Amino acid sequence: MEDKRCKVCEEILPDSGSSFFVACKNCGTINHVGSKAGPLLSLMCATSALILYVPANLLPFMSLEVYGNKNTATIWEGIVTLSQGGSWGIAIVVFLASILIPFAKLIILFYLGLSAKSQGQQKLRTRLYNIVEVIGRWSMLDIFLLAVLVAVMKMGPWAHAEPGAGAWIFALVVIFTMISSAAFDPTTIWKNTYDKKS
Template sequence: MDKNHPKSISLTLAFSLTALIFYLPANFFPFMSIELYGNRNTSTIWGGIVVLVESGSWPIALIVFLASIVIPFFKLAILFYLALTATNGKHLQLKLKLYNITEAIGRWSMLDIFLLAVLVAILKLGPWTTVEPQMGSLLFALVVIFTMVASASFDPNLLKENPNGKVS
């Protein structure tokens, strides 16, 4: 590893591993509970996706599925790949494209948390409605935070060749 980037790879791996540790329970613990007219419903992310599909809201279900399950998993996989192979000098163009993809999707990382906030705000308008975030939403927020920090800690200069043909 280059002396100019001694911590980039280890920090990226540490933050990515932390996000992965939170990713699994974030998808198994309840994300939120809604009480409407005395009926309480608690749901995981996957349970919410299933309910959306069953109610005919499959476009929203697809967005939630992509933003909550697929994109975080692929972003973590890309970060692990980049950190573990950054200095081997192979496939630099592919690695730069993957890095740019993680940066581009980063701004969508908090989509679920924003949707939950909007849902809470809308449903709080009704006097007989209560919406409460559950453990899954906290864990998912931690996944997002640690993934964003992992991405920010990765130095893309590791993926550029210097004039001598070696990775900088």
């Protein structure tokens, strides 16, 4: 079995045991090394995120109080309001970052976790995994936008904004999605093929 090396300094990594991550003794970089529990953990986290995705989009994402009038809105209501106000660009970004991309990523992770030990369609599953890796950097965009909006709206006694239940649940969706993505070991896609050939 080939030794796993650090992604930064290429030092041979110590045995990770059952851990998904191991620190390099030479440079201290945290390396993802995967484990036998990876596909199962990835599938469980993707399933949890999919379940939480529904209330995250149905419950109020933010409440805004201006001059004593309090309004709450879900993510979708916020997108509709932005588009009706003529801010189509922002509405599209929020739709992509908050609804479409997270859902697509969760469906892909769920499929990858479910089919991790199956044979066939390795190229398709590898492409799907690469898509997840590319769009992963956008996972926290909507939470970041909310934080910026809340910071901007803290304008003293006449305006106040705070995250709603939907925002907190969506943060959990993001966390479970990140764990699912990190736990999935892409080598499992091709492992059965190599084992069959050897």
